[in-house]
Amino acid sequence: MRLIDWQLAFEQHLLSETSVANSSFAATLLGGPTLDVDTGLAIYHNAYLSRLQEVLRHDFGAIWYWLGDDEFALLTQAYIRRYPSAHYSLRWLGGRFAVFILEHLVAEQSAPLAEMARLEWAFTLAFDAPQGAPLTLNDMAQLASEDWPTLQVILAPSVQQLLCRFNTVAIWRASKDESDFPGSQALNLAQLCLVWRHENVCHYRSLEPGEAFALAGMVTTGWSFSELCAQLVVTYEEGAPLQAVTWLKQWIQDGLLERRVP
Structure with a gap:
């Protein structure tokens, strides 16, 4: 042989x-x-x-x-x-x-379980992703005032996005805490969960609909900062620029964004 x-x-x-x-x-x-x-x-x-x-x-x-x-x-x-x-x-x-x-598995079993598998795999992908060059608050402090309106961003390489239709994050958290199983339930409203690595530690959090809409507009649709403010006027009126800056600051502190290169 x-x-x-x-x-x-x-x-x-x-x-x-x-x-x-x-x-x-x-x-x-x-x-x-x-x-x-x-x-x-x-x-x-x-x-x-x-x-x-x-x-x-x-x-x-x-x-x-x-x-x-x-x-x-x-x-x-x-x-x-x-x-x-x-x-x-x-x-x-x-x-x-x-x-x-x-x-x-049959659909009733497979849908929530597959969503959990995607969430757990997102942590693996985030942990192993390239470092990239995430924006920092110091970068933003040095940004010229005339560059703010046209500022565009993309997600850092480690950021994974998962639309959760079940209480998957709650179950995942219970598994880490070794607490009682909370039971699988469908959410009334699907939530976007982000998983990413920042300073060599994996993080996660779920976004409320307004923040998810704003982030998707910038990183997927390609809105500039001025376009983000214009979109938020519908909901926040005069407070739109403040809300836009608040979210942008949070995203940058979390290490989620890089500057989009034209």
Whole structure:
């Protein structure tokens, strides 16, 4: 048997649903005085699955908290069989977990659980994202007055946005606090949750509709600061510039924004 064929056979054994090895593959190996071939291959098979599930428990701790040991083990085993690790780094193992949940479970179960998977994966993406060059309050203090009206911004590389239709953030928080499970509930009004890294620490917060509208206008639609103020006049009237400055200051303090380059 060529080396590549043997390696592929070993891979097929690790990815199979059973720990019992193919007899022709097992025949290529020799057992030792205290460990026969079949037992050794079964150990490898089970250890491989166990290691991948350990990674998923780390990346999706809130789902583990939600489902419990047995249900989480069944779900992650099915996921690994459906989407085997295809990258040399286990960092990317959970990239399709939310999609798999939607495929694998009925809609009533899958929708809130997939939203949690997206939230937890957002923390992973935020943590590993490039640093970028977020604006600081000192940058804004040095901005010439004539440049304020045309100021445009984009999100810093680490910022992840998630529209939550369930009390996903409350459940995630309970999992971190190791408090009682609050129960999954649909929100009366969907909320935008931001997850980002600032000064090497991951942060999150939910935005009220007005702030979410303003932030989307600047970073997605491309409003300048003067256009933001004009949009806010409808709701805040004479207080629009103050509200615009207040939100902009908060976004910059949080490390959410970079200056848009023309």
